[in-house]
Amino acid sequence: MCEELFEIATTIFEKDPLFPQAFARFLYIVLHKFDEAEHQARAAIVCDPQNSFLRDTLGQIHKKHLRTHMKKRSPIAKFLDVAQLAIKAFRDGEDAAESEQDPNTSNAQSKNVSHAFNCSGLCGYIQVANIIFDTLTSFNQKWRGVLTGEESILVLPKAEDVLDYEDLIVKLQVNVERKHAFFEKYLIYSKPSRYKSEPSHIQRDVDMCCSKYLLQHSKPASSCHSIMDRSFPGLFSCLDRGYCSYFLERITEHTRKKHEEQMSEVNAAMNYVLSNIVLSNKDETSQVLRTLTDLRGILWRFVEKIYQSPEFFLLVLLLFWLNEPQHQHLHFKVDLNSIVENMKTAFDQKYKKYFRSRYLRPLFFLGQDTGLKRLVHSWKVHSVHTKHRKNPKQKRKTWANLDWGNNQLWKDSDIQNLLLRVRGVFKKQQLFAYVEDKEIAIYSDQAFVSYQGPASFFLGFTIKGPVAYDIKFEQDGEGAHVDKFMESKEDLVCRAAAILCKNHNPVTLNPVTCLTVRFTAAPGSYVCTVTGLRWESSIEVELEYCWSNWELVSEVLEREQYHPGGPLLDITVIRGTLNAVHLPHFLCLGSESPLSDAVRVFHDEDVGASFETCSLSRFHAKLLQPTFSPKAVCFVDNMNELTQKVRLVSPIADDLKPLIGDEKYSIIRGCATPQEQMRTLYSFLEGVPKLKEVASRRRESAGSCLEWRWRHVVETLRSSGVENCGRPGIFRCEKAACARLQQADVYESAVCPP
Numbered sequence: 001m002c003e004e005l006f007e008i009a010t011t012i013f014e015k016d017p018l019f020p021q022a023f024a025r026f027l028y029i030v031l032h033k034f035d036e037a038e039h040q041a042r043a044a045i046v047c048d049p050q051n052s053f054l055r056d057t058l059g060q061i062h063k064k065h066l067r068t069h070m071k072k073r074s075p076i077a078k079f080l081d082v083a084q085l086a087i088k089a090f091r092d093g094e095d096a097a098e099s100e101q102d103p104n105t106s107n108a109q110s111k112n113v114s115h116a117f118n119c120s121g122l123c124g125y126i127q128v129a130n131i132i133f134d135t136l137t138s139f140n141q142k143w144r145g146v147l148t149g150e151e152s153i154l155v156l157p158k159a160e161d162v163l164d165y166e167d168l169i170v171k172l173q174v175n176v177e178r179k180h181a182f183f184e185k186y187l188i189y190s191k192p193s194r195y196k197s198e199p200s201h202i203q204r205d206v207d208m209c210c211s212k213y214l215l216q217h218s219k220p221a222s223s224c225h226s227i228m229d230r231s232f233p234g235l236f237s238c239l240d241r242g243y244c245s246y247f248l249e250r251i252t253e254h255t256r257k258k259h260e261e262q263m264s265e266v267n268a269a270m271n272y273v274l275s276n277i278v279l280s281n282k283d284e285t286s287q288v289l290r291t292l293t294d295l296r297g298i299l300w301r302f303v304e305k306i307y308q309s310p311e312f313f314l315l316v317l318l319l320f321w322l323n324e325p326q327h328q329h330l331h332f333k334v335d336l337n338s339i340v341e342n343m344k345t346a347f348d349q350k351y352k353k354y355f356r357s358r359y360l361r362p363l364f365f366l367g368q369d370t371g372l373k374r375l376v377h378s379w380k381v382h383s384v385h386t387k388h389r390k391n392p393k394q395k396r397k398t399w400a401n402l403d404w405g406n407n408q409l410w411k412d413s414d415i416q417n418l419l420l421r422v423r424g425v426f427k428k429q430q431l432f433a434y435v436e437d438k439e440i441a442i443y444s445d446q447a448f449v450s451y452q453g454p455a456s457f458f459l460g461f462t463i464k465g466p467v468a469y470d471i472k473f474e475q476d477g478e479g480a481h482v483d484k485f486m487e488s489k490e491d492l493v494c495r496a497a498a499i500l501c502k503n504h505n506p507v508t509l510n511p512v513t514c515l516t517v518r519f520t521a522a523p524g525s526y527v528c529t530v531t532g533l534r535w536e537s538s539i540e541v542e543l544e545y546c547w548s549n550w551e552l553v554s555e556v557l558e559r560e561q562y563h564p565g566g567p568l569l570d571i572t573v574i575r576g577t578l579n580a581v582h583l584p585h586f587l588c589l590g591s592e593s594p595l596s597d598a599v600r601v602f603h604d605e606d607v608g609a610s611f612e613t614c615s616l617s618r619f620h621a622k623l624l625q626p627t628f629s630p631k632a633v634c635f636v637d638n639m640n641e642l643t644q645k646v647r648l649v650s651p652i653a654d655d656l657k658p659l660i661g662d663e664k665y666s667i668i669r670g671c672a673t674p675q676e677q678m679r680t681l682y683s684f685l686e687g688v689p690k691l692k693e694v695a696s697r698r699r700e701s702a703g704s705c706l707e708w709r710w711r712h713v714v715e716t717l718r719s720s721g722v723e724n725c726g727r728p729g730i731f732r733c734e735k736a737a738c739a740r741l742q743q744a745d746v747y748e749s750a751v752c753p754p
Helices: 002-012 020-031 034-047 052-072 074-097 118-137 142-147 165-190 200-213 234-237 243-260 266-282 292-302 310-318 336-350 380-388 406-410 415-420 550-561 638-645 650-670 672-686 688-696 710-719 737-748
Strands: 364-366 373-379 421-427 430-435 437-445 453-463 467-472 506-509 517-519 524-528 535-538 541-547 569-575 580-584 598-603 610-612 620-624 628-634
Touching: 002 020, 020 034, 020 052, 020 506, 034 052, 034 234, 052 074, 052 118, 074 118, 074 165, 118 142, 118 165, 118 200, 142 165, 165 200, 165 234, 234 266, 234 638, 243 266, 266 292, 266 310, 266 373, 292 310, 310 336, 310 453, 336 437, 364 380, 373 380, 406 415, 406 467, 421 437, 430 467, 517 524, 650 672
Parallel strands: 437 467, 506 524
Antiparallel strands: 364 373, 364 453, 421 430, 421 453, 430 437, 453 467, 517 541, 524 535, 535 580, 541 569, 569 628, 580 620, 598 610, 598 628
């Protein structure tokens, strides 16, 4: 039955690649019909040749088929036939992903875009390489030497039977090495989001493939690596892998010899410097460690070189960022602002395409110690934070899945004693760190209010540049930072706090000097003049709230097709309950619209994100008896939804031809894609009011009745509860509207009833 439905759908919507792709997945996963699945996957690719995800589906089909041959122990030639198809499909997917563009760039084409880099082709190649190695070596151990480049293919018995696959076999190791290098950086420098970690199988598959193809096992081969040979990210990850001090000392000595043999090579110098920093975080008393001054001298010889990597600039910032009075008179003078700018430029050129939409991990922090000990590896921060944890769930937290935005992390007294709190200043929405008498522009890991004045923070370093964590505003002119939590009960009210107002009249709270506000309040109604947050309570409550960052939940919003409609606030009621909370929004709402249906309140909870209905006023969304988690107002961009979902635009244009005229009708029909056609049609109709007017003009002929034939689209637009405000695309946020659009996408060619 399901198979027949898929066949009908792929026949009706023959130009939509999603139906044959879904059919292909059903065929190979459920029915194990690999040939038919391949046919459907190729049909999907024909519909959209530039889509890397469609090519990945084809690769997954061949990979699954390859596993069945592995289990059946099929003849080697038959096995390699399928392996060759899988390798080609994944390489094609990789090439397509390289060509896909970030939709936020100015030159992005409407059809060839992807919000995140699709690394499925690279991962699929690694998995297929693992299957090939395990299967062939199970037939004959001589395959191990052939696959690692130690032996010629001619040493195999019946070598003539596999000579046709020599090109595939010879190139496996080289391609595995390139993909391993990619994943080392990709998995260490970044993660999917602050809250989400990479599936563990990816790192496991990459490590296994490296061990099989790249590490020396018997006699050395020119293409194999020693276990001491490590890349920059490979050296950085040594602490997370649990290597002992003795092994790290051996690696440091190995990088020293490499550096001495290749004095002019910047990569050899970088690896030696990094191995010293890593070792110092494991064993600060090691005898093989060089001093900070020595390492500065090694790196200084390359500072004036052009076209350096982000890793090089990272080391320069670590070694030359001055936070100690005794280092004010250095022989080496570095313009840190220039280094920060160059690092961003190098990052954009090398990694921006691959890390788009991903969260960049902090790699190092500035510590309170001196010398090399002031460079704190982020693994050490994790280790100190979890050292005394008794909760099994907390003990399972690893460096890879640590949430760097968790306030509890920065409240840990051990972390506060380990890291240095750096002074800085906000100016014109930019955060600067003080280094001697200079101000260095840095990034912020959290959203902050429109604030001008001094601040303090922990300073971390990602592969993109310096980043501020746990920002605290300071009192102007005093220098002492304002604590997030005051000591006495009387001081729990924010420093610019207000007076309790009788009869629930709003009272102004103005947390000018606090990034996080926490206080105890008697029954009443309150409004914060910085955030716009309002609340009501009939009993005494203890409340804490702070700003959060929409970027941290961007994946959820994108998946659910919502857009921010106001600031994201992290609210906690420590004691008591609130009768109502009023969340600020910046939407321009029409007074005659059913406003309660126009938006949703976003909740970011431990069990997952959710969207709650609310009551709306002009500036706030009201929730009664609220529970708390990060909350904010959000909305769906329905015009963007229409543009992406409605695929058969020509029949709509046919119905509207008497209204728009022959010339505009020809322009619409001449557009290359349905998305372009829909945007052009919308521009000709001058927005929603015009389309509503058109929809109301029913034709006499039932067969061409616009409002019936395209009722789902018209209903979606008619139900809009938000005015256009001169900006196309700000419309009603309602899941039912999305459902109707999806229904319109499936049944868009339906005819009118008799």
